[in-house]
Amino acid sequence: MPEYIKHPLIKADTVEQRLYQLDLAGKALDVSTLVVLPTGLGKTVVCLLVMASRLEKLGGKVMVLSPTKPLVEQHASFFKNVMNIPEEEVLTFTGSISPEKRSELWKTGKVIISTPQVIENDILTKRISLENVTHITFDEAHRAVGNYAYTYIAEKYFETAKNPLCLGITASPGSSDEKIAEVCESLHIESVAVKTESDSDVKPYIHKKEIEWKRINLPDEMKEIKDLLNKVLEDRYKKLTELGYPIYNKRFVSKKDLLGLQTKLQGELRGGMPDTSVYSAISLLAEILKVSHAVEITETQGLEALRMYMERLDNEAGSKSGSKASKRLAEDLYIRQVVHRLKDCDLEHPKLEYVKDIVLNELENKPHSRVIVFANYRDTAEMLTKALAEVEGIRPVRFVGQASKYKDKGLTQKQQVEIIEQFKAGDYNVLVATSVAEEGLDIPSTDLVLFYEPIPSEIRSIQRKGRTGRKHEGRVVVLVTKGTRDEGYYWSSLSKERKMQSNMKELQSAMPARKNNSIEEEFMLDSNGKDQKTLFEYDDNNESKPENKDNIKIVVDQREIRSSVARSLDRNGVEITVKTLEVGDYILSDRIAAERKDTQDFVGSLIEQKLFEQISNLSRAYEKPILIIEGESLFNCRGINPNAIHGTLSSISLDFGVSIFYTRDPEDTAALLQQVAKREQVDEKREVNMHGKKAAAMLPQQQEYVVSSISDIGPKAARNLLKHFGSVENVMKASYEELLDVNNVGPKTAAKIREIIGSEYKR
Known part of the structure; x- marks a missing residue:
């Protein structure tokens, strides 16, 4: 009989005592900690133990942040079932709850489970304060890099809270020391606590996981189609070389190499008046990237997926907003031969038969099994779902993300949750999923996980494998096409996983005995703990927010808080006020308002004929209007002729009297806005005035x-x-x-x- 955790804030007989979880919780109560624990071993329970301790000793509020709405609801259900506090004090915050309602709920809640974007928005709009939050858990903490909302929330938390402490939890922080260091720095983590499947206190809860690699030959007919596509690539590589941009080692060129060249070319565009060869090279590179993707689909996915891709390419070429690259490819002789071959070829990738055989064999031997088939692309997931549905005894369902595109409608989060419930109930016994099923969702213990192709990411690979072997023995099968990119991804993933495991062991071996011994008494357990390795030391003086000595104020449009400009302004000490603006995105004074557009948005507005209306409204409402164009690929967006862009910019400046500024990124935009606002409000002594309205068109x-x-x-x-x-x-x-x-x-x-x-x- 298992023993259960005993704590005033945890319901009796609901949470099993596990030594390793108590050990990790004890470490996480010492200092802000990153906990690395294999999938299925109860990271949420570690979070619960730390939250309960902080609430009992310090009161206030505790918060759990999770990347998606289904994860938020999953966590909320768990905490309501096991925490000994009124259910109405355990709250979920998502975008479906109005900001005003969230503001009211915040006052009464003790445990708040939320998506990070909602909390970020509420902090920026000053609807909530983190002053009395005594603990934050960052679920799937490996996301805390770059401009992800976790980074800003952690920064504001340690800046404003009276008693801050945070916990980051993940199964796979990444293989590089740099990635782990960035996560720790973003979350103000001071130590790392690691448990692996080989640890003595974890082993009793680990079930055997058998991993098989099945190598498959590519049929001759598919090799012929691949050869036609390679001829297109050879032609485009030759043209690039003639323009002065040679591609070396063409046989092994990677997408990373191509994107690196694209960045270099875009840099040349920004360097003044570029030669016309730069525009031609950029357009050629766009073709190469599209054809290279078609080669990968042929090698690793199959001809049905290639048909879908070529159909989308043809649709793009025929549309008004289609790029020149897609139009030229649609007219290419070899591409037309590929399309013709696809119409006449009934062959499919041999992987498809392997999938049907492996899944059917699993379900025949274990009729109550649950199977997940992972595919990188939605088209492949669609093809696999249809093929499996034709086999008696297999009840498959496609499980994809929310985004929709041509002939491919995504699933809402509500639909995703419904599908998981039906999978649990046995209405479906096979989940055919893209990456959306990799992370955290409460998918039941799965007997078989099948990779349609290897993936080069060690984080995603570990998460996929973690879908099996939770409550009983599990099996993982990975399909690899010989002599293709599958093999490269296979070796890349293996290497990164081994490196990550090595890094984790090194971190673990460097952890002496911890200081906090109260956890055993608090949760009625005796455990032997180790201390943790300190990664960062923080100087409170260096972490303080810049003072707004000049009292600079900027009014920000509600829609703009989706970008990280508002976050950067706040970091820089600017007093921001979020409003719904009729005209402009940022108001800097009574005479200056700015419209911000990244390069994609600028070109999209031009194509959709919205741009001049927005600029006209701005110029009529403010004496000195500003347009900020953000990003570095203005002349490489959607195949627009550079002359059309130059003509548009000339009209905006000369006909409408709007000043145009160019910035690299959101941080650069924030710096520009701050300087203009300072000049207006400090030097010119002007007030911020929201008088701008859409004037009636003449x-x-x-x-x-x-x-x-x-x-x-x-x-x-x-x-x-x-x-x-x-x-x-x-x-x-x-x-x-x-x-x-x-x-x-x-x-x-x-x-x-x-x-x-x-x-x-x-x-």
Whole structure:
């Protein structure tokens, strides 16, 4: 009979006593700690023990942050079941709860489980304060890198809380010392506590996990299709070389190499007036990346997945906003041969038969088994689900993320939760999943995990394998196509996993006895603990927030808090106020407001004909409007002709009187905004004024808007049409021949106008 944890804040007979969990909790109560524990061994219980101790001794609130809404709900259900506090004091915060409601709930909650983005937004908008939060757990802590919300929340927590202590929990922190160090620094972690499957106190809870690697030959017909694609690559590599950008060792060039060259080319674009060869090279590189992806799909996924990809490529080429790269590829002789071969070829990747045989064999031998099949791509997941559904006894379901794209609708988080519940209940016995099923979700103990292909990431590989061997013996099968990228990913993943295990052992061996011995008494257990390795020492004086000596204020549009600009402004000591603005993204004074657009957004707004309306509103509402273009690939977005971008920028500056600034990234944007605001508010003694509203468009602008709403007609063509015919009505009445008399209106545009205006409306 198992013994159970005894604690005033934990319900009796609900949480089994495990020595290693008590040991880890004891270490995590000493200092802010990163706990590394294999999947399925109860990281959430360690979190519970630390939370209960902090609540009993210090009161206040405790918080658990988890990356997704399903994970948040999963954790909330666990804590409500085992914690001896009123259920109404255990709260979930997600985007589906209104900000006003969250603000009210915050006052009464003791245990808050939330997605990090929600907490980040509520801190920025000053709806909540972390002053009385006595503990934060960062679930899946390996995410705490770069601009992820965990980084900002930890920074604000240690800046404002009276008694801060945090716990990071993960099964796989990464193979590099640099990655682990970045996570620790981001979360203000001072020590690392590690348990591995080989530890004596963990071994009793570990079940055998058999791992098999099945190597498969690529059929000749698929090799022929791959050879056609390689001919396209060879041609594009040759053209790149002729432009002065040779690709060495073409046979082994990686995506990382290609992206590195892309970054170099974009740097040359920013360096003044680049040679036209740079634009050509960037466009060629876009083609190479697309074809290289098609080769990988052929080698590792199969022809059905390749068909879907080629169909999307063809759809992109035929669309108005399609890139030049996709249009040129659609016309390429070898690509057309590939498409033709795909129509006539009934062959599928031999992996598909292996998947059906392995899954069927598992379910026939163990009828109550649960199986997860992992695939890197949604198209493959769709293909596998359909193929498995044709086999009697297999009840598969596709499990993918939320994003939707052409002919591929994602799953909402509610649908994801429903599918997991049906999988648990046995309505489905096979989950065909992409990466969304790798991390943390409460998927039941699985008897078989099947990798359709290896993955080079050690973190993702470990998480996938962790889906089996939890409550009983499990099995992992990885399919590898010989002589393809599968083999490269296989060796890469193995190497990184071994390095991570080695790093973890080194960390563990460097941990002397800990100082905190109260955990045994508190939870009624006797354990032998070790101390932990201190990674960082913090100087409180160096960690303080910059003072806002000049009392600089900036009003930020509500939608802009999704970017990290507002976070950077706050870090820099600027007093930010978040409002819903009708005009602009940032208000810096009574006469200056700024519209921020990253390069993708700028080009997207131009294509969708929203840009000039936004700029017009900004210029009418503020005396000195600013446009900030953020990013380094303006002339490489969506295949737009550089002349069109130069023309747009000229019009924004000369016709609308808007000042244009270029920044590298959100941090650079924040620095610029701060300097402009300082100049206005400190040097010029101006107040911040939110007077800006969308001014009613004048009649000529309204007329131009009506005409330019017709497909293929831009602002310039609309003005030419109106000048020529004198009114909107006359434009609409004009014949095809009369339209051709207008400057910049050719046969195609004239035909389009007549088709739209003269065709019968049918819905």
